[in-house]
Amino acid sequence: MRQEDPVATHAAHAAPDADTRAMRRAIELAARGLGSTSPNPVVGCVITDASGTIVGEGWHQRAGGPHAEIHALRAAGPAARGGTAYVTLEPCNHTGRTGPCAQALAAAGIARVVHAVSDPNPQASGGAVTLRAAGIDTEGGLLADEAETGNAAWLTSVRLGRPHVTWKYAATLDGRSAAADGSSRWITSAASRADVHRLRAESDAVLVGGGTLRADDPHLAVRGHEGATQPLRIALDTRATIPAGARILDDAAPTLLVVGEDADTRHLTGVELLRLPLHDGRIAVQDLLTHLNLSGVRSVLLEGGPTLAGAFLEAGAVDRVIGYLAPALLGAGPAALADAGITNISGAVRLDITEAVRIGPDLRITAVPVPVTPATKEHGVFTGIVEELGEVTAVEQLEEASRFRLRGPLVTEDAKHGDSIAVNGVCLTVVETADGEFTADVMQETLNRSSLGALSAGSRVNLERPMALGGRLGGHLVQGHVDGTGEIISRTPSEHWEIVKVALPQNLSRYVVEKGSITVDGVSLTVVEAAADWFTISLIPTTLALTTLGIKQSGDPVNLEVDVLAKYVERLLAAGVDPLHATGDAR
Structure with missing residues (x-):
């Protein structure tokens, strides 16, 4: 004790x-x-x-x-x-x-x-x-x-279906990661380099790209921390140009070499390989992270060069930045960060500095990206991509409504009174926020039209903030206005996914078609099969793990929102307007 x-x-x-x-x-x-x-x-x-x-x-x-x-x-x-x-x-x-x-x-x-x-x-x-x-x-x-x-x-x-990524870099005060001739040993002090071994010991995996492999022949194993679990050393080398004698391939720690599907790896006998498809000659960041997450990797220390760092930042896959700044100036040489798809100052990734400490003569700065402020309820839409699996912490019965208190630290980190948050696909207005929780009042009509009335303290819920203006549409346009409720009929597992059959209210069947979009408890999904009174959806492991659909049982109710575009088309046709050539107001 x-x-x-x-x-x-x-x-x-x-x-x-x-x-x-x-x-x-x-x-x-x-x-x-x-x-x-x-x-x-x-x-x-x-x-x-x-x-x-x-x-x-x-x-x-x-x-x-x-x-x-x-x-x-x-x-x-x-x-x-x-x-x-x-x-x-x-x-x-x-x-x-x-x-x-x-x-x-x-x-x-x-x-x-x-x-x-x-x-x-x-x-x-x-x-x-x-x-x-x-x-x-x-x-x-x-x-x-x-x-x-x-x-x-x-x-x-758990929340995003990918590992947490820390980008670590070392640079001079003018932001150079190497000199003009490419030399970089050593920009920072021995104390800073020792501290990096601590970061490796706390990580599941350490990742570098082909440029770093060729320039530095890194080892990447943990040294100086007795009893530490060695991280998985990952190298991205699309064409498998790494020599068989590279230091990263020794037996000091496990190694995974990530290559393109058609890479010639005959010289790499005994090396663990992961073959992934190439997109414009590059391995997609999300493809890699999804695979690593499914294999049990929860944290990645990104130690690659500026190009790899830029790719991860552009993909929105950097969760923490740790920079070791040396009191030195170079004036020329590669920058610590290369192209990240940012062309205007308005697109700058703003950071919140959480720590700044001296490490020997150097300065170690730790920062996390500042969340993008979501759109407000007046001009926001949802996408059906669940951000967080939250929990109902309390339900209070009011005279003509129910007051729900829900825990969702991610969706409430920048929420304020009057903002919108989708709860199981129902757009609710935030009344107040405190300590990672928010309160919303749900009118009786909404309780009657949705499955929210069945929720109680301890119920898990899917949460999503509105899409920010100019943001990327990940699913399909979702209003958060439930059209009706369905019921889980059956679940049929398979090797890579699970087919779920859902009972469909008769008044919604005309909007549900094979390969069309539907929102189930706030999750944007594609219809696999559709009949007059049921439809099926296919749930991948990520959806099963990150949403309430993974725990729904036969007989459980679910909120349904059909594709709003289908309803607009129906209205235009009813008014005798050709949707393909409509130019006026079809009211």
């Missing part, structure tokens, strides 16, 4: 500052698992007894091993009964390689559970509901932002 930061004595409900200190300690413990728990999250747990004294601590140490709550309960022993558990992530509610932590906490006699972040994984979520059903006082959201930062890799994987 560790007690470096004891929590002050408290009665049944600790004072707010005591809760905060205990949770912050849990966050510190969680960080000890960085680099060793993937594909699982990092989690920390602190248990205090009934008087408020810390009696147990734990953290998730490795994938497949006991979870943080189990370590803390073992350390606490009988003293846990009647106490409080502070956990950085909502206790799990499923049996995987380990048992459900929610049940373990209840069995130990814990009286109160405080978690920082709700579990967005539909396969493991629901722990808070189980705890409340067992009569345990359960609260969420304490220090959620801090806990999310520490668990950014896993949360990015």
Whole structure:
């Protein structure tokens, strides 16, 4: 048992500052698992007894091993009964390689559970509901932002279906990553280079491109950190020009070489290869990240040169930037970042600097991209691309409406009163926001026309903000105005996807056609088959993992919104207007 930061004595409900200190300690413990728990999250747990004294601590140490709550309960022993558990992530509610932590906490006699972040994984979520059903006082959201930062890799994987990407670079104060002759050893100090090995030890994978392979012959393994799990070394080499004797191909750490589908790799005997299709001679960033995520990689340290960094930035796949700036000037030579598809200052990727510290003579700056402000409800549309799997935390019955409180740290990070957020495909107006949650009032008519009336505290929901003006349309145009509700008829799994059959209200059947678009619980999908009273959709693993459609069962209701263009065409035809040559107002 560790007690470096004891929590002050408290009665049944600790004072707010005591809760905060205990949770912050849990966050510190969680960080000890960085680099060793993937594909699982990092989690920390602190248990205090009934008087408020810390009696147990734990953290998730490795994938497949006991979870943080189990370590803390073992350390606490009988003293846990009647106490409080502070956990950085909502206790799990499923049996995987380990048992459900929610049940373990209840069995130990814990009286109160405080978690920082709700579990967005539909396969493991629901722990808070189980705890409340067992009569345990359960609260969420304490220090959620801090806990999310520490668990950014896993949360990015669950919410976005790809690994979290950190771009690391070293440059002079005038932004040069090498001299005019190409020399770059060494721009930064030994202290900065040692710090990079720490970043590698905390990452699942380290990635470079062909230019860095040819120029530097990098090794990329972790040095100076005893017991560290070596990251997967990934090299993008579309034509497989890497020599068989390259340093990255030794046995110091595992290596994955990513090449084009037709690359000649006969000289690379025994090397693990990933063949991906080329687009304009390049491997698509999203193709690569999707494959890595499916293989269990949750965090990637991008150490490639300016061209690779530009490609990732253009793809919107840089989640954190760490720059090591040396007190030196070169005046000429390659810049740290090459073309990222930005042609005007208005398109600049703005960053929020979260840390600036001295590393030897150098300056290490850490920053994260500032989210693009979404469009407001007056001119916003949705796309049916779910941004976040949220949770209903409370439902209050009003006189002519229901007030919903929902947790969604991503969609609320820049939301304000009057903004719109789609909840299971229903456009709702934000009343207030606080601590990663937002409140919306739902009128009785909307409850009657949608499946929102069936939601209760603990229900998982699909969340999406309106598309920003000028943003890229990922799905299809979605208004957030539900046309009716359907019902899951059946689910048929296959090797690569799952076919779901949905009952279709008769008044909507004329708008649903094979290969057409439909929105189901806020998810933009393509119709596979369509009949008079049903249709089928195909769900890929990413959709199953990142939306509520992965947990819907036969008989469950779903909100449906048909393609609005079909309704406009129908109206034009009813007015006797040829839609292909309409020029006037068909009202």
